[in-house]
Amino acid sequence: MSTIARKQRELMQRNTLLLDIAQEMLEESGFASLSLDKLAARTEFSKGTIYNHFMSKEDLLTALCVRALQIQLSLYLRVFDFPGNSREKILALHYAYNLYARQHPALFMCVLSGLAQNIVEKTSAHQMAERHTYERRVTAVLDEIVQTAMDAGDIQAPRADTVEIISFANWAMSFGTTALLQAAGRASSIERIDADTAFIRNIGVMLDGLQWRPLCKDWDYEDTWQRLHEFFGVKAGESVA
Amino acid sequence: MSTIARKQRELMQRNTLLLDIAQEMLEESGFASLSLDKLAARTEFSKGTIYNHFMSKEDLLTALCVRALQIQLSLYLRVFDFPGNSREKILALHYAYNLYARQHPALFMCVLSGLAQNIVEKTSAHQMAERHTYERRVTAVLDEIVQTAMDAGDIQAPRADTVEIISFANWAMSFGTTALLQAAGRASSIERIDADTAFIRNIGVMLDGLQWRPLCKDWDYEDTWQRLHEFFGVKAGESVA
């Protein structure tokens, strides 16, 4: 029935609209002031209708996490087109991660806080499955780049290191650095460091520790970083925020 | 006047009591369900009295952050008594951090989420100053251990690296790994890794990357880790959680 198809299309459009506005509100003024009352008012739907789309406020939050992961994934996928050796490729992935976190700081934090138990509990099974799907797809990109590098013999770390361990080291350093720098200026202990320099250095330290060739001392990764600026369309010296 | 002194002592005792219960409630069932109504009920004071101690709910949260930092600091200070080379000392610091995060997962997350803008805005100047004080003291311990190692020539990283940069690399890896593992079991991408192994490995990678001697391959840090279990009073094989 074409009427059913139309109904479903309208439902999906409304879902998109609700998430668009919710995301706007989140990025404008944080999760604290994202209320369903205001969302209803700004979208001109009733609160009851919103509950037709999301079974709780936490369910909405998880839906926003999914959006965040989609953005991250789309940036990740562009990395495959960046030319260079395997370490430049993984650097490109970290660049993409950093870019995503800077362009969407609120969404970035969402993904972490969305893991709190009370959030997960109140999220629908469907939304949770959606989240897991995108988490897996994001992880798969990271794993693939690591696997390729291992196959090529670019990573000289001990044999015992599996793809999982190496991927996790990458993820932890990238996430930790980004999350702490995000809070920069608010925490007294961070304000003393330039964000870009610290990020590049931390990733370099971690990759050197993994013995991922070529090491820092044997390659000009500052040049790679410049090329990444151009590749991702961020002009040199331009602030991302 | 002794009556004034007594009054002030009583005020401080009540402050401690309020924070004790608030901490309990936070660790029991998360920040979401920490309401001032319940806090008032459980402490048998009125809500008005609570507002006499904390100018907002966010102010209370920051007070809990201060508690978290105090716990972290007291564990950090014990590290000075742990015998070993400079890399074993910094490993001890990471052990302490990990221990604190596992024993007080809710408080650990508090410290991060307490940096959100809407929290800081609603926190009293006094409480914020308190937070900064303890942040500085915690940072100072880390910096001191790094500085000592640099003076001893144990860190062979490029000259350009300052204490701040090296300390930050340590902090970022420790925080990132701990925060991600904290969420383990909930995020699909982490469940595949053993928490303790991943933490030790990530710290090892980062320290190797800094060229902090002796490197992993030249020292048995698993043995050091065992000694740290005993030093901090955690029996081998015993779960910290």
Added chain:
DNA sequence: ACCTGAACACCGTTCAAGT
């Protein structure tokens, strides 16, 4: 001077009444 609890505004959630 300090404490109390009623009162208020706001918010998440539900559901009977409408179309």
Added chain:
DNA sequence: ACCTGAACACCGTTCAAGT
């Protein structure tokens, strides 16, 4: 079948009344 908005319970915050 879907949408609405009134109704409810709960929560953070304020403040007049009490001691």
